[in-house]
Amino acid sequence: xxxxxxxxxxxxxxxxxxxxxxxxxxxxxxxxxxxxxxxxxxxxxxxxxxxxxxxxxxxxxxxxxxxxxxxxxxxxx
Numbered sequence: 001x002x003x004x005x006x007x008x009x010x011x012x013x014x015x016x017x018x019x020x021x022x023x024x025x026x027x028x029x030x031x032x033x034x035x036x037x038x039x040x041x042x043x044x045x046x047x048x049x050x051x052x053x054x055x056x057x058x059x060x061x062x063x064x065x066x067x068x069x070x071x072x073x074x075x076x077x
Contacts, residue, residue: 014027025070031066038054
């Protein structure tokens with residue numbers, strides 16, 4: 001299993017919910033933490049998930065957005 005090979009635990013990816021302002025941050029943070037697994041899973045032809053594959057630029061943008069949203073998330077209290 002891919003997750004075990006990468007030392008990650010199996011869990012559901014958070015969804016982006018329009019009525020919860022921090023859900024985008026939660027989803028992006030999960031994606032960044034599980035980036036290597038997501039890359040491997042979307043590369044496997046048998047799973048037919050190639051349309052969701054992200055290139056290096058998109059991963060960089062996701063990382064930058066996660067950092068911006070983290071600042072808002074921390075200071076929201």
